[in-house]
Every structure is written in structure tokens, then in C-alpha cells.
Amino acid sequence: xxxxxxxxxxxxxxxxxxxxxxxxxxxxxxxxxxxxxxxxxxxxxxxxxxxxxxxxxxxxxxxxxxxxxxxxxxxxxxxxxxxxxxxxxxxxxxxxxxx
Numbered sequence: 001x002x003x004x005x006x007x008x009x010x011x012x013x014x015x016x017x018x019x020x021x022x023x024x025x026x027x028x029x030x031x032x033x034x035x036x037x038x039x040x041x042x043x044x045x046x047x048x049x050x051x052x053x054x055x056x057x058x059x060x061x062x063x064x065x066x067x068x069x070x071x072x073x074x075x076x077x078x079x080x081x082x083x084x085x086x087x088x089x090x091x092x093x094x095x096x097x098x099x
Contacts, residue, residue: 007040015042034084037070041088045095060096064088 015038044063058066064085071081 007043009039009043013039013043013046015039028080028084032076033074034071034076034081036074037067037076040070041067045092048096060092061089064092 041063044058044066045060048057048060067088068081068085071084072078076084
């Protein structure tokens, strides 16, 4: 809260966008107004919150909060952004330590 970050994702960074299981795509597509947030979130996870220029390492929770905040800034309804944030809070541990 009250912090501002600038994160530059390098060209060619590999992302799966929003990691939404295929059976749910008719309800929530992996592509949408949250694409930028999904790419940034994948980038944060790939480095376990260790980014150049930060005074400290982001925790997984902070990365998930960042995901939520960027979605809201990009016009995603807060209810949908909260649902997606809760999904990454629940299932994201599987991916946090894998690079």
C-alpha cells in the first residue's frame, strides 16, 4: 500500500497469460482485460519476487496483491479481480518456487 512499482517485462518473456483451466474458459477466458496483469504476475512469480531496483524481495502475497491492483487499474471489475486474486492465492504456491 502506498508503494509504486515500475516493472519492465523483457520482450520474449514466456507466459501462459491467466492460468485458467480450459474447462473454465467459457466462463473466464485466459485472455481479456487482465492480460497485462497476468503477464506481470507471471514475471514476478518467475523471479520469486526478486527484481532489480527493489529495496526488498516481494512476497508471494505481495505479488498476488500487485496482480489484483493492476487488474483494477486496467478496468477489471473488483469482484472479478478479487476472484482471480483468490485463485492465485489458493493455487499459486505450486508455481512460486519453480523457475
